[in-house]
Amino acid sequence: MGGLSSSCIVLLLVLQASCIAWGSEYNYVDALDKSLMFFEAQRSGKLPQNQRVKWRGDSGLSDGFKQGVDLVGGYYDAGDHVKFGLPMAYSVTMLAWGVIEFRKEIMELDQMGNALAAIKWGADYFIKAHPQPNVLWAQVGDGDSDHYCWERAEDMTTPRTAYKLDTSNHGSDLAGETAAAMAAAAIAFRPYNSSYSDLLLVHSKQLFSFADRFRGLFVDSIPNTKKFYASSGYEDELLWAAAWLYQATREDYYLKYVADNAVSMGGTGWAVKQFSWDNKYAAVQILLSKVLLEGGGGAYTSTLKQYQAKADYFACACQQKNDGYNVPMTAGGLLYINEWNNLQYAASAAFLHAVYSEYLSAANAVLNCPDAQLKPQDLLNFAKSQADYILGKNPKSMSYIVGYGQNYPVHVHHRGASIAPISVLHSPVGCVQGFETWYRLPGKNPNVIYGGLVGGPNKNDEFNDDRANYEQTEPTMSGTAPLLGLFSRLSKINGSPRAGSNHQETPTSNTNSSPS
């Protein structure tokens, strides 16, 4: 493949010279703008005046009330209406990491207001969900009964059961990830609103000690979630939370924690080839490599070097330079980890390469793989290869970001996107009626859910744009979140198109204060 994108071809006719000078076929600026719109489409609760995604209305306005707690807000996970704590927190961590690493790029693109708004929508919910130091509301909605219906969020009739963690119902994975999200968000917000940043840090520290003191997997406390987001372990989240708290506070306690527990929690033992809402080892190892590369290892330098060795393993394996122990790749050039929602792994791996490339570059360092020595630019090129595949450089010439380019999925597995909006269809759409009238509709979805990264193709680079094919056509928060950092970094590649998007324009963002 590798042809010019069709928008470029159109422009080529008029503007040949400038198109060639672009040097990149893909408009990362447009893709970035759209990926942030996806987070607006996933908002639960009372929507603000400046909501750009107009087909969504207020929903979930009494979440938590039966349980005597205000859990209004937060995000719907994917094509359904459950507010799953683990992927929501992971997504906020990834958005915040993008802002932290690529603050300058995001500012230059005038997207800081939208980026902070996306983080805050999650972080405000986590504040509500954490009413006492040792209480964390883990989930609203029940996966089974929610999936039984196909309705708009605004019409929801399914039970909004809420589940909580406390000193007798442990969940170190979920509490740890939420602590990480709030620490990362605290750093992201610090230049804009220090009191909000401080507030997030208080919650983060409390959640970390709750997670650390009352150890366990949250699925053992909330068996209902087992089928959906069962984490395979909580040790990675404890290390992850501590690593983020160290970034946010620079308190020795947290760096000592990751060093003291490096062996017992697998931080320096696990060499993994994937990063997702479940497994954070590779990200922990890369984030701690930053501390080392910045020369801040102090007494922990030798342990941090062991962390970095595993970070290198991950990067070498993704780049097929790991003495045969590589991540599988499709013929079209996509990392291939899983049949279901494979693109989430490609997006997160690309993001990690973009940040690791920055860390190495700042330290004037290289990556020594068993099969080659790689430069920071090589890591960035790899990140670009996965991003470009996502945007259309693939055997199907398909964009897997909804609404980007000319050829993208139109039968997206998403309740809200697949049913006509309230503004058009005023009467409620019932649980079963939704399936009959809308889910089985042969035509395309009535609403374009801009920016959602769908599950994507299979191991043969094949993709079937069918609403029932949720493994490939469902967009998720956790898949889309790493794209903020990834696209903002790629937008800086020399000659990338800086032109804005062709859909309704972003309101001017105010980067001096936190968005509402």
Ligand SMILES: *[C@@H]1O[C@H](CO)[C@@H](O)[C@H](O)[C@H]1NC(C)=O
């Ligand atoms: C900063 O955050 C605080 C605490 O959440 C909030 O009350 C205040 O309105 C924010 N300030 C600005 C300028 O947005």
